[in-house]
Amino acid sequence: xxxxLMDYYSHQxxxxxxxxxxxxxxxxxxxxxxxxxxxSDLAKPFAMALPSFMKxxxxxxxxxxxxxxxxxxxxTCTLEKKRFAMVEGWLSxxxxxxxxxxxxxxxxxxxxxxxxxxxx
Amino acid sequence: xxxxVNPDLDLTISRVIKAPPSxxxxxxxxxxxxxxxxxxxxxxxxxxxxxxKPGGALVTEMSEDGxxxxxxxxACYLDVQEGRRIVFTNALLGGWRPAPTPFMTAIITLxxxxxxxxxxxxxxxxxxxxxxxHEELGFHDGWGTVAAQLAKLVEK
Numbered sequence: 707x708x709x710x711l712m713d714y715y716s717h718q719x720x721x722x723x724x725x726x727x728x729x730x731x732x733x734x735x736x737x738x739x740x741x742x743x744x745x746s747d748l749a750k751p752f753a754m755a756l757p758s759f760m761k762x763x764x765x766x767x768x769x770x771x772x773x774x775x776x777x778x779x780x781x782t783c784t785l786e787k788k789r790f791a792m793v794e795g796w797l798s799x800x801x802x803x804x805x806x807x808x809x810x811x812x813x814x815x816x817x818x819x820x821x822x823x824x825x826x
Numbered sequence: 827x828x829x830x831v832n833p834d835l836d837l838t839i840s841r842v843i844k845a846p847p848s849x850x851x852x853x854x855x856x857x858x859x860x861x862x863x864x865x866x867x868x869x870x871x872x873x874x875x876x877x878x879k880p881g882g883a884l885v886t887e888m889s890e891d892g893x894x895x896x897x898x899x900x901a902c903y904l905d906v907q908e909g910r911r912i913v914f915t916n917a918l919l920g921g922w923r924p925a926p927t928p929f930m931t932a933i934i935t936l937x938x939x940x941x942x943x944x945x946x947x948x949x950x951x952x953x954x955x956x957x958x959x960h961e962e963l964g965f966h967d968g969w970g971t972v973a974a975q976l977a978k979l980v981e982k
Contacts, residue, residue, distance in 0.1 A: 797951070801837045804949055808839050810863035812945075815845040815853050 722789065723802060725769040730754075731762050738772060738785040745774075745781045829933055829948050840946045847936040847943045851909045854934060860886075865898065875920065878906055883920020900925060911935050917952075928952055 726732055734748055749759045763783065766772045770789045774781050831838060843850055853859045857873035865871035865888050872895050874885040882903045887895040902918035902925075905911060917928030930951050937944040 797835070797837060800949065800951065801839075804837060804839050804947055806866060807864065808841060808945070808947060810866065811850070811853055812841065812843045814859070814863040815843060815849045818853075818859075819845040819849055 721769050722771065725765055725771055728762065730759070731766055734762065734766060734783075735771065735785065738783055742782050742784040745783065748783060829950060831948065832950070835953065836948065836950045838946065838948050840944075842939050842941050842943065843945045844942040847909055847938060850936050850943045850945060854912055870895075871898070877920060878903060878912070880904060880906055881920070881922050882906075884914055885920070904931070909936065 726735070730752060733751070737743060737748060745760070745763060748763075749756060752759055763772070763774065766783075767774055770786055773784045773786050775784070776782075829836070853863065855876070855878045857876045860876065861871045861873055864886060868891075870889045870892075872887045872889070874887050875883045876885075877883050880903055884899065884901045884903060886898040888898040889895045899916060900919050901914045901916040902920055902922060903912065903914045904918075905913035912934045913931065915928070915931040917925055917931065919925050930949055933946075933948040933950075935946050935948075
């Protein structure tokens with residue numbers, strides 16, 4: 707299947723917003739906004755086990771929002787600012803709102819539709 | 827009239843929805859149905875006014891975390907073609923009264939498609955500078971909030 711550029715863009719945005727739809731991950735982004743930090747420093751403010759915290763780090767890394775590099779025994783995270791250009795854009799935020807709104811409309815009418823078909 | 831799309835300010839969403847145009851029309855024009863999809867859960871939407879005719883008002887309210895309902899959108903329908911097209915703007919309030927913070931016009935069109943409805947939404951915006959004032963659309967929808975907070979974070 708060939709994805710159109712818009713579909714691709716929309717998919718990218720979805721994954722970025724999914725990555726950001728969590729308070730821990732937003733806090734990590736917020737901290738990294740002030741400069742690179744090690745995993746152990748980033749994990750300190752959170753009352754969770756390291757493996758759980760690492761899941762958040764991995765998701766942010768997969769989405770391309772952060773980059774991690776290991777030097778010796780320390781893994782350092784850096785914010786990937788380019789990635790944010792996609793959501794920084796005011797129009798892309800509006801687009802995300804309308805895409806999500808259309809998703810909900812579509813889900814609503816198709817669900818209503820299948821209910822009606824069943825009752826016939 | 828066809829909109830003159832400006833790629834810097836406008837967005838177009840086109841989809842085939844697998845339900846007949848009458849079902850999509852109903853979701854846009856029946857307040858009880860509209861409330862179910864207009865605002866993302868868990869926030870609740872309440873339609874205060876929905877007078878689907880040119881000059882009629884569309885006023886929505888929202889409640890977050892079960893709190894009191896607050897203003898979400900005040901708009902005015904510009905064009906209504908039964909089952910085919912709805913145009914509304916927040917540049918006007920109901921009865922064509924000028925609105926304090928004009929920001930967008932939306933053109934929703936429905937057409938028959940072998941699989942259901944050929945759906946499109948064209949949303950035209952006034953400019954980029956009004957972003958701080960147009961809280962009624964977007965900001966409360968979460969995405970806008972995230973994007974705005976994010977921009978602040980990475981601009982540090």
